[in-house]
Amino acid sequence: MAGVDEAGRGPWAGPVVAAAVVLDPDCYPEGLNDSxxxxxxxxxxxRLLLQDCAEIGVGMASVEEIDRLNIHWATMxxxxxxxxxxxKPCNHVLVDGNRLPRWSHTATAIVGGDALSLSIAAASIIAKTVRDAIMEELCPQHPGFAWRSNKGYGTPEHAAGLRAQxxxxxxxxxxxxxxxxxxxxPRRFRKSAG
Structure with missing residues (x-):
């Protein structure tokens, strides 16, 4: 059984990233939780521990795909x-949220799944760390947006960068x-990306 979660639906910049994780019931790290x-x-x-003991798949949708499809369908x-x-193929997929992609897999949507399923929690960790790393790599190429700290979310620093550049x-x-x-x-924006 695979758990699936995403990171990056709300930011103003960068891709949306999803991860699928199949845990080994005899070997998984303690402390898995919603990222x-x-x-x-x-x-x-x-993430390092999961890479050693779980099956992991990562998928992304680009900014162009987000703009063309909308954020919901890009996430799917x-x-x-x-x-x-x-x-390798999995037998069933648990997806965090209330909607499922249009696929042939047997699947269950679980609202708040990253707090209820260890495999979804693991997927949330992988998706978040992969996406954060992407935004941190982009930060030096585009100074002034504070992507290293806000990861593309709408913070006051990001808004100031948009206004200036x-x-x-x-x-x-x-x-x-x-x-x-x-x-x-300027108005109330998120203070950080978590």
Whole structure:
């Protein structure tokens, strides 16, 4: 059985990333939890442990696909790609959320699944750490947006970067704050990406 979760539905920039994880019931790391409940250091440590003892598939949908399909269907596409990237087929898929991709796999959607299923929690950790690493790699190429700290989410620093520089090719043009960057007014934004 594979658990599937995504990271990056809400940011203004970067891809949406999904992961599929099949845990070995005889060998999985302790402390698996919803990635949002873990520190960055703990997520990184668990990712390394998972890479040694679980089957992992990662799928992404690009900014172009997000803008063309919308974030919901781009997320579904990333999930499909993650399951397809598993080393071998799985019997059943548990998906965090209330919607399933249009696929042939037998699957169950579980609202709050990253807190209820260890395999979904593992997938949330993989998806989050992969996406965070992408945004950290992009940060030096696009200074002024604070992607190392905000991971592309709509923070005051990110908004200031948009107002000062305009969007990059990594920004989601279909998202209202990016579309309206010239009139983006300072207001309450997220303080961090978690």
């Amino acid at each position: 949002k409940q873990l520190t960055a250091e703990r997520r990184a440590a668990l 596409l990333a999930m499909e790609r993650a399951v397809a990237a598993l080393p 305009g969007p990059t090719l990594h920004h989601r043009q279909s998202f209202a704050p990016v579309r309206g960057w010239q009139t983006l007014e």
